[in-house]
Each structure stands twice: as C-alpha cells, then as structure tokens.
Amino acid sequence: MIRNFAVFLLLLGLAAIFMHLMQGYIPATGLNQTAQYYAEHAAQDLGAANIVTAIIVTYRGLDTLGEVTVLFLASTIIGMVLAHGSNKHRRALQRKLPPSGELLTTGSRLLTPLILLFGAYVFLNGHLTPGGGFQGGAILASAALLLLLTDPLRRFSHRLIAVVESISGLVFVGLGVLGLLLAGGFLDSRILPAGDFGTLFSAGAIPLIYSFVGLKVGAEFTSMLAHLAETERS
C-alpha cells in the first residue's frame, strides 16, 4: 500500500515537471543553425532528396556505425545468453504442435516473398522516400517472424545469417574507408558520382551504404528472432 503511494507521488511529481515543461515550451519558428545547414547543403553536396537519410548516412555516419555495432552486440549477447543454457538441458520433449491453419500457411507462402521485396525496395529508395536501411531491415525481419508464426519449430540457418551480417558489416566499413581515401573523410558518400537528383542511382554511395545497413539490420533482427524462437523446447 505504502509502495503504491510512493509510486503515485513520484508520478505526480513527474507529471508536474512535464506540465511545467509543456507550458514553457515555445515552438521554434525557424530551423536552428545545424538544421539550416543540412536543409541548404544536403541536396547540393550529397544529392540526397531525403535529408534525414543524408544526416544518418553521411553527416552523422559514424553514429550509424556505432548504432549498428550496438545492435550487433545486442544480437551477439542474446545468442550467447540463450545458447549457454539450452545445450545443458536440451530435452527431447517432442511436443505436438497444432497445425497453424490453412489461412496462415497459405498466406505466409504468398506474403513472404512480397515482404522481402518490399523491404529491399524500402532500403534501396532510402535516399528518395521515407524509409531506409533500418526500416527496410526491420521489414525483412518481419518476413522471418511470419515464417516463425506459421511454423514455430522452423529453424533458420545461423551460418547464412552470420555470413550476410559479416559481409554487409565489412562492406559498410570498407565503403567508409574508401570515403577516407577518395573523398573528404570517413564514411563520406561522395566516392560515387552524384547522379541526377531524385533518381534511384543518385546521391553517391548513400543507396549502397544504406542497402548494406539494411541487410545487416535484417540479419541481426532475424538472428535475435531465431535465437528467441529456439528457446521453444521441442
């Protein structure tokens, strides 16, 4: 009882702080200096129509590399933690699963290629439309999730996932080093010609980098899903 009261008091205090913040909040009327720079220079310098993508891949490319590294660490830790115990008491507990139903089976057979295609579309067009590597990678992993929903005992090849992940990570870093050699600095996307503004083959190396980020993120999410699915004793 007293614990709930303390929680209530804490939340009340936080709510008061939030109210104060909101009352004092004055929406900006113009872009600040950084955003102004990005808005004015992203199109001319990099040729990317989507300014958010330009920021993520080129201006703040190092942050994206760090982010991908954090994701890689998370998926590795999940694999390590889950693999440790399951070998010890892996019981042959052949549980009979009910069939997943005609709708889900046929639907997933129809939808999985389409979802993969859509994921590839999203990360290839990251520099033109809303979307990009992270979103596309998440869509790719959702195809794996659909397959797991259809058949919870399905096993994905960890070797294939690891190969896709390592190769795309290596290419990502390699393109960054190429930027250091051929253009202005690490992860500079101007190593390829800028192309026509607003077409698929434009914005230098941004579509290339973002595609490999998408593959890497998709592989990492799929490996997380696969590891979590393998905890299902079967």
Add this chain to the structure above:
Amino acid sequence: MDWIAMATGFILILMGLYGALTNRNILRMIVSFTVANTGVNLVLVAVGYMHGRTAPILDQAVPVADAARRIIDPVPQALVLTAIVIGLGITAMMLTYAYKLYEEKGTLDISKFRDLKW
C-alpha cells in the same frame, strides 16, 4: 493543436513508468518500458515539429532553394530513428534475460527474486 503529440508522449511516459513500477510480472514490466520508450520518442519528434511545414524530403513540392523555409527540423527525426532501433535491441535483451530468469527460478514474479535484497 500542435501540443497534442507532445502531451500524448508525456502521458505515455507516465503510463509506462506507472506500469513498470506497479506490476510484479517481469514481462508486463518489459511491455511498460516499451510504452515509456515510445513516449520519449514521440516527445522528441514533437519538439522538431513546426507549424505549417512539411517532411524533410525534397521533391517538386519542396524545391531545394525553398527548403529551409518549408521543412521541419530533420535532426530530431534522425535521432529518433536511432532511438527506435536501439530501443528494439534493448527490448530483445530484456526478453532474453527474462527467459533466463524464468529458466532459473521457474517464475516471473519480481518479488520472488531476492538474491540482491538484504
């Protein structure tokens, strides 16, 4: 009406914290943390919003020369994109540890875990 997104974000943070502090089941706590995470992201995006402007994507409707006066702040959006992905990684790790705890103790009730309590 511009404050609706920000107010929703703050309310989601409060709801998530309430759920995380009052629930005893670890899975429910993880879901609550996810709700609070969504609230933080919503507040961040709302800070970057400016009235009457459009998404930071240049095309025929938003010409390059006019961009600085027509688009909203792209930096919070890039930030939130990062935050969402990292949040998903953290959620997956929390679920993994919840599974390990369940394997060890056979329960998900947080009050049964007294190893670090004195």
